[in-house]
Amino acid sequence: MRVRFAPSPTGRMHLGSGRTALYNYLLARKTGGQFILRIEDTDQKRYVPTAEQELIDGMHWLGLQWDEGPDVGGPYGPYRQSERKDIYLHYARQLVESGHAYYCFCTPERLEKVRQEQQARKEQPHYDGTCRNIDPDEAARRVARGERHVIRFKTPREGVTVVRDLLRGEITVENRLIDDYVIVKSDGLALYHLAAMVDDHLMKITHVFRGAEWLPTFPLHALIIRAFGWQEPEFIHLSVFLKPSGKGKMSKREAADLMKDGYSIFVTDFKDLGYLPEAVVNWIALMGWSYDDHTEFFTMPDLIEKFSLEGLNPSPAAINFTKLDHFNGLHIRHLALPDFAQRVKPFLISAGYTVEDEKLLRIAPLIQPRLTTLDDVVAMAGFFFKDEIVPDPAALVPKGLTPAEAAQVARRSLEVLESLSDVSPAVAEPPMRALVEELGLSAGQVFGILRVAVTGQTVSPPLFESMEIIGRDTCLKRVRRAIELLEAMA
């Protein structure tokens, strides 16, 4: 099985592209076939120089490696369409010679005028066929003379074309509704309709996964392949991703709003947002594909083993970011501790902390079950790396106590802690619980004061585990400071 991911470098890498690439990759790996990356850059006007690199970065981040492509080469290159211009021209001329295509000399201005007239008459805009019946020899002479021209595919005027999509079965379209599409522009470069069909044939592609936006032109593509007499690959059209509301595709404006909530639709954004590639892969794999009625957690090896065409679903899916959060938490907890520590480290460093691996490794088990995204580590565990913490005095006073009472609790706690050799859970928790008992308060009240005193936060990893890492001396110093703050309030 030979499959390909063929993006056009015209913008950022969308989640939908990521999924298409993923499915291609999975199928190739599952069957021991080849996964090809082909860059479809036939439109210079829309070309974005940074796009190809972003695509490559995004695929690498997701963990998708290709066997043939513009950077790694391969036996069917070049893998960038802009470098294949002559190949397409050769095949386009072959179509002209066989009567399946023709030269068209209509100017863009005339075509625009025709289009407007058709729209005014409420007709479907289409090429009016002016050049369709020019004598081939005459047309060839005009081309030889250097007259500006394009090449159009000569769609049959009658009959129907039946195509087959693996997910949807047979699709029948009347030929008269298929336009005489331009397949080679006046600059001599082929359009997608020709280029992709030629490449898929030459690159021996067996299965084409592509977006459902190609469904309307699918019959044209089949007609082109058939005009050459080539064997057709299997086609699988993946439905588009809808915005979370389920109403329509994501707009630029909405994509920007999403970023404010810590989400994105661009795969290269997820890394900095604190998402694991494992989670993003798991998430997008399940938008349009399922394995059975209960399994949802998949690693890449699982997916390679379990993925199959039968599990694909043809209906459009709304993007659900809370589900991504869920998968991210799952995959975070699935990570081995040292791996987890290394993944979280860059977020602490970019928050300005100096991070020693040994210390981070001790903190890791405390925070691993508590993170939804990796960047949460800063809010949850940043205090471990601060020399000074500044507790909010108001937060020091637990519910149900006055500042003076809280100060008294803090003083008694300090006495207990000072009497101990260390502040580890095994040593410190039993006597502290005894103190809670003695004072007739709740553990939440007493430990709450200590938590804020020692961590500066009302939410933190478990108290005694945290204190052990912070160290006895620092903890005692911080409790004394908290007592001062409380006394100042009383």
Add this chain to the structure above:
RNA sequence: GCCCCCAUCGUCUAGCGGCCCAGGACGUGGCCCUCUCAAGGCCAAAACGAGGAUUCGAAUUCCUCUGGGGGCACCA
């Protein structure tokens, strides 16, 4: 406007004629656990778009409608 595709809980989905007064997951609500927050465990509410037809029997097949999506470029 025309063409194409799609249609099960709010969302992602299982279901491929009887196993379904429809299963799982996210989210939501409740309970348990609990030093905060999570994690974990348990429970609950929540769907076959409508109408016809075929059939002993339909979420599953077929029509029509409705709704949603996509496309109608010398873009991909």
